[in-house]
Amino acid sequence: MCRSCAAPTGPNDLSAGAGRPLPGLSRRGLLAGLGLGALTVGLSAGTSVAGEAEAEAEAEAAVAVAAARNGAWAGPAQGRFPAGGHYGAPRGGGSHAGQDVSNSTGTAVYAAAAGTVVRRSWGGGLPGRTGNGLVISHGGGQYTYYGHLSAYRVALNATVTAGQRIADMGATGNVTGPHLHFETHTGALGTTVNPVSFLAARGVDLAGGWSRIDPGASGTTVVVIQHLMNQRGYGLVVDGGYGSVSADAVKRFQRSKGLAADGQVGPATWPVLVYTLRQGGSGSHVRALQTALNKRGAGLVVDGGFGAVTTSAVRAYQSVNRLVVDGEAGPVTWRALTG
Numbered sequence: 466m467c468r469s470c471a472a473p474t475g476p477n478d479l480s481a482g483a484g485r486p487l488p489g490l491s492r493r494g495l496l497a498g499l500g501l502g503a504l505t506v507g508l509s510a511g512t513s514v515a516g517e518a519e520a521e522a523e524a525e526a527a528v529a530v531a532a533a534r535n536g537a538w539a540g541p542a543q544g545r546f547p548a549g550g551h552y553g554a555p556r557g558g559g560s561h562a563g564q565d566v567s568n569s570t571g572t573a574v575y576a577a578a579a580g581t582v583v584r585r586s587w588g589g590g591l592p593g594r595t596g597n598g599l600v601i602s603h604g605g606g607q608y609t610y611y612g613h614l615s616a617y618r619v620a621l622n623a624t625v626t627a628g629q630r631i632a633d634m635g636a637t638g639n640v641t642g643p644h645l646h647f648e649t650h651t652g653a654l655g656t657t658v659n660p661v662s663f664l665a666a667r668g669v670d671l672a673g674g675w676s677r678i679d680p681g682a683s684g685t686t687v688v689v690i691q692h693l694m695n696q697r698g699y700g701l702v703v704d705g706g707y708g709s710v711s712a713d714a715v716k717r718f719q720r721s722k723g724l725a726a727d728g729q730v731g732p733a734t735w736p737v738l739v740y741t742l743r744q745g746g747s748g749s750h751v752r753a754l755q756t757a758l759n760k761r762g763a764g765l766v767v768d769g770g771f772g773a774v775t776t777s778a779v780r781a782y783q784s785v786n787r788l789v790v791d792g793e794a795g796p797v798t799w800r801a802l803t804g
Contacts, residue, residue, distance in 0.1 A: 466550035466567070468639040470612060470646050471559030471593040534668030534729070535682040536707075539628040539760070540804040541577045541611065542645045543673055543786040544568035550644070552659040559593060563610065563648035564660045564671060570615050570643040572634040573785040575761065576625040577647075577664070578603045583654075585621040588612070588638070591655070594646070596638025599631060600654065608654045612646035613637050628685070628760040630785075647671070668731075669804065676804050677731035680712035685760045686803060687711070690730050692753035693738050694718065735803065742794040746771040754794050757802040758782060 543566075550565030580603040584590045589598025589610050596613035603609065615635025619625055636643040649660040661671050668677040678686055687707045694701050699714040715734070716726040722737050730738065740750045752769045755778075759765055763778040776792045783790045786801055794802075 466547045466565045466641055466644060467556070467561065467563075467595075467613070467646050468641060469556060469593060469595050470562055471556030533681065534666075534677045534679040536668065536676075536678050536684045536686040537627060537682075538578045538664060538667040538669045539575060540664075540669050540671060540673065540676075540801075541609070541647050542566045542568065542572060542574050542634060543788070543801055544572065544634075544644065546672060547642075547644065552657075552661065556593075562593070562657045563612070563646050565644045565646055566634075566671070567642065567644040568634055568787050570633070570635050571785070572643075572645075572787055573630050573761075574611055574614065574632040574634055574645055576601055576627060576629045576631050577609045577649075577669070578607075578627045580604065580609075580625060582619050582621055582623045582625060582631070583608075584610075585617060585619075594638075596640065596646070597632075597635065601625060601631075602654075606652050608650040609660075610646075610648035610650065612648075613640055613644060615643070626760075628762075630762050673801065673804060675732040675735045675800050677729055678707065680707055680709070680715075680728045682707040685756060689753045689757050689803060690715070690738070692749045692756060693740075696740070696748050696750040696753070697738075735799070736796055739796065739799040740794075741796070742771055744771050744773065744776045744792065751775070754779075754799075754802075757799075761802065 545567050547565050547567045552561060552564050554561040580601040582599060583602045584598065584600035587597060588594035589600045589612060591610065594612055598610060598612040598614065601609050611632055613635055614632040615637060616633040619631045625631055634643055634645050647660055648657055649663040650657055664671045678690065683706050688703055688705045691701045691703045691711060694714055697718065701711055701714055712728040715730060716728050719726040719734060724733050742751060742754055747770050749769060751771045752767050755765045755767045755775060758778050761782060765775060765778055779794055779798065780790050780792045783798060788797060788801060
């Protein structure tokens with residue numbers, strides 16, 4: 466894990482919106498970062514401790530609305546959470562500014578969302594960080610930081626898409642072993658929030674679990690869902706829009722499997738929606754797999770045929786993410802691809 470990577474405890478001058486202390490690990494800090502801090506303060510002013518807790522709970526419930534699970538975000542790396550590598554852990558005179566995800570050197574690191582690479586240097590130009598780092602600006606005052614990289618795969622000022630490979634995991638800087646040090650900044654570069662909570666509110670499990678996609682979402686992951694639903698006979702238009710027709714179909718599918726018919730494609734629905742696929746298969750479920758692989762940079766023709774080229778792409782993806790390299794797309798590979 467990181468030996469340093471501490472957020473400074475005093476003011477910083479990293480952006481025009483900086484000049485204020487970094488928040489610690491607190492619900493209020495997280496809510497403020499999500500643009501809900503004023504709501505929390507307004508609700509709790511002049512109340513008791515119990516009243517303040519209730520107000521914060523109400524504000525936290527609003528996070529799901531403010532940060533929709535819309536498929537715009539993706540998991541940045543596969544691995545495990547090491548002991549002591551969590552957000553807010555003590556680091557000398559400060560606290561750990563991100564979440565560590567441990568795996569082997571060379572494990573793929575992906576952009577958590579679309580944006581522009583604005584920093585590409587030792588420490589990413591952020592105080593208290595060490596090792597090769599990247600900062601991506603996602604617009605609206607949101608940034609992500611990727612540290613201790615062994616290699617860069619994108620240039621400074623490059624435009625990236627969610628799920629695009631941007632770097633390789635490494636152990637550069639002051640660390641005890643290879644890992645990704647991942648941070649989320651909101652409001653201004655330098656104002657960190659808990660990346661586990663931040664991504665969870667956007668449908669991504671940073672620990673590597675299944676994603677959550679809500680009705681109203683759009684994009685590549687919705688295309689994956691529509692192809693999988695069509696393999697089950699639902700006849701959807703594959704347009705990448707998770708509108709009422711697709712949502713109603715998912716709800717019917719959920720009811721047929723004895724699941725809660727809420728339309729959310731999440732940890733309960735994904736495992737029964739995907740198929741275990743291998744070379745020789747064909748159909749809409751293979752199109753779903755090819756689409757998911759393309760989100761991670763495979764560059765496949767989406768033709769629904771699981772031939773040698775698709776097999777090679779599956780094996781390559783499994784290899785760079787330290788999964789079992791068997792060329793078979795089973796639940797573990799699907800979970801990583803759609804996360």
